Amino acid sequence: MYSTAISLSAAATAAAAVGGARPGAIRPAELRFCGLRREALGLRSLRAPPRAAATPRKAAAATGNGAAGSGGFDYDLVIIGAGVGGHGAALHAVEKGLKTAIIEGDVVGGTCVNRGCVPSKALLAVSGRMRELQDEHHMKSLGLQVSTAGYDRQAVADHANNLASKIRSNLTNSMKALGVDILTGFGTIVGKQKVRYGKVGFPDNEITARNIIIATGSVPFVPNGIEIDG
Template sequence: GFDYDLVIIGAGVGGHGAALHAVEEGLKTAIIEGDVVGGTCVNRGCVPSKALLAVSGRMRELHDEHHMKSLGLQVSSTGYDRQAVADHANNLASKIRSNLTNSMKAMGVDILTGFGKIVGKQKVRYGKVGFPEKEITAKNIIIATGSVPFVPKGIEIDG
């Protein structure tokens, strides 16, 4: 037999969704994550950027004197704390990351830490640098690792 019915490499939004669906279908499921649960969207993309956009939207509203007066509000001054705004975005990402992890644990998904690689038919090896690797078997494997942009030689990324 196999260790798992399904092993998913990558615990971003796609891997998380696949894991929950698999468990609902009765499959013994493991997910392997080499960095942090949630992937780019939760940790560096969608969630933090939307949190920052929400803050900037609130500031824009507060600076719209005509709109504030129409609501019966008088705002004398507004300001922001750059670090507190960044902390808000990071805390939101952390909370969502925790919710994703807890939802998988509650459904019985085994969360395995390390970088996964397929090493044979229905075999996956995973581990962290400097630690012994472990090998597991699965009837099915999903690769949900997301992507990293390729930057050709001679092109510099600004920012």
């Protein structure tokens, strides 16, 4: 294995490996919130002291300034994948004083925020309200009179999309506010503690990290001989 891969719960151990927290790094206990729930509630993140982003090796070679992070690495921790798991790992790493970057080739939030949990729960909430409004007996027991309950299909879809967009923005802003570098592209481990990222087929930026977390999620697998009815 080329990288030193650590789990989300082991991020604290990495702090000892790099000799403790960075000077001036924040350690807010409230970062232990689940990232999704925290941002969905609109809770404000504390702001870390500003710092310069690490320079990818290709750019550093052109300027003659080699990028150097803790112990000669660009970062203490690089996370590949900015879904809810990667976001939570980034917040925990910052809490432990680690210089952190996260790489995402699609959109921040992953499946849960953009296509799964958040939009589906938004649609379920709307359907629940509709069922309640259509329950004439229940409405009368509350002293309410509802003549007609209807819905606008496009407006319901827009509501789900807007909620996902808001949470995606909150997740992004929370990481930026805490000094996490968000790097755009698909990440590939290319050597011991080395990650290359960029467009598919053109990963032209390379960074080094003391530790690497692979948080790319998963894709469904259907065994041969099994048909899906949907």
